[in-house]
Amino acid sequence: MKIKESELILNPDGSIYHLNLRPEHIATNIIFVGDQDRVDKVTQYFDSIEFTTQKREFKTVTGTYKNKRLTVISTGIGADNIDIVLNELDALVNIDLKTREIKPKHTTLSIVRIGTSGSLQKDIPVDSFLLSSYGLDINGMLRSYLVDEISHPEIEHAFVAQTDWNTKKTYPLIIANDKNLEEKLLSSTMYTGITATAGGFYGPQGRVLRLALQDDELNKKIDNFNYKGLRVTNLEMETSAIYGLAKLLGHKACSLNAIMANRVNGIFSKNPEETIDKLIKYTLDKLV
Template sequence: MPIKQSELILNPDESVYHLNIKPAHIASTIIFVGDQDRVDKITQYFDSIEFTTQKREFKTATGHYKGKRLTVISTGIGPDNIDIVVNELDALVNINLETREIKKNHTSLNIIRIGTSGSLQKEIPINSFLLSSHGLDLNGLLHSYQIDEISNPEIEAAFVKHTNWSSKKSYPIVISNGDTLANKMASKKVYQGITATAGGFYGPQGRVLRLAIQDPNLNHKIDSFNFNGNKITNLEMETSAIYGLCKLLGHNAVSMNAIIANRANGTFSENPGKIVIDLIEYTLQKLVE
């Protein structure tokens, strides 16, 4: 049965609504960045660029790096934007946009997030790289989908107990990365750990300006969580949404984090731009090895 126009919205040129791109515009390996200005910081290394467009905060560029076709997309900030980007990318490869029917042969994308984050553990210093072994959904986005087959109830229950998680909040969900892609990105210089994904930057991440927060001790509880040696190493706003949606849709995903702050000791990188460039160069090279 064809998907209704109200559910899969297309532009007059038949491109997907928010991203403003067509199937031919994307590669099978896609790099996500939050900041639209970071797209050019990646494509400056490309040998050639064949396509670029932008609509709102979603900037897309496709080209070749050392013979490998890659797409870079800026997602903006937050899990809600990830919901848009991942679903529309999947539609480009797994739905026939003319007939609006799901294709019989599934296409799997490789999606790599390159983002910045703050470490929650003293032993993970600023100016380091971190690969997210899991995404911990603290924002509730994934509850909109059927997630039982991809969640990790033992870790989730241990986290709820350890933090005395409020029953008024969305139940935490833990999703693992795409291990094949993660193995490709890993090395001795890359830390690994669970990445918590919040739905906001201030209160949801324990920052206090003029508003009191529901649990002022939550960050310490998160820092001290340990499940069979697995610690929560950093906090940001996209990883769990990427991991969850990609698992559900049959895509491979890994989140690479440039650690620009250490919240355990209150330090911040003196040159955050450099560590981001270093991570870009590292990730690109790993993709062509």
């Protein structure tokens, strides 16, 4: 059954609408970064570059690092952008763009996010690295899809109960990473935990400028959440969306974060670029 032109939009050159990519432009091993300027900070370590393009905030570079073909894509900020990027990447490998039909053989992408975020726990210091064992979706984007098969209701119910979650807000959703990818990326220097993914930077993450919050104690409640030793370690805007869409579409995903701030202690990194660079080199070497 053909997918309608209004649903799968292509550019005149046959590339996918937002990313401006054709299937041959991407590797099956993909690194996500938020900032378009960070793409070059990753690919500066590549041995060769075969393709580069940019449309809006979505910059893509494909090349090789130690004989491994990799693609680096900037997603911009937020779960809404992840919805675009992951659906379009999946379409590139699992939909025939000429016939507009789903391919009979599924191709699995391996996706690693190199991001930045703030720690919610005193014992996770600034300039450390964190691997997200789970994504906690509190922004609602994934609720547009059928998510029961990827959810963890026992953790979600515990989170709602312990935080006195407002029923007018979207119901929280917990999604695990890919455990094989986690095993490949993990080391003794890496912290792990639940990464909360908010729908904004200010109010949704408990920041107050001129607007009052619906629950000004929510961050403290999230900090104190504990389910059988699992706790929320950091707060950002992409991880749960990556985990959820990857699982629904049959891909592997794992999110790594350079901890730029400690929200509990009110500290921000004095050398953020150096910390990010160390995480980039760490990730590249783990992937090969």
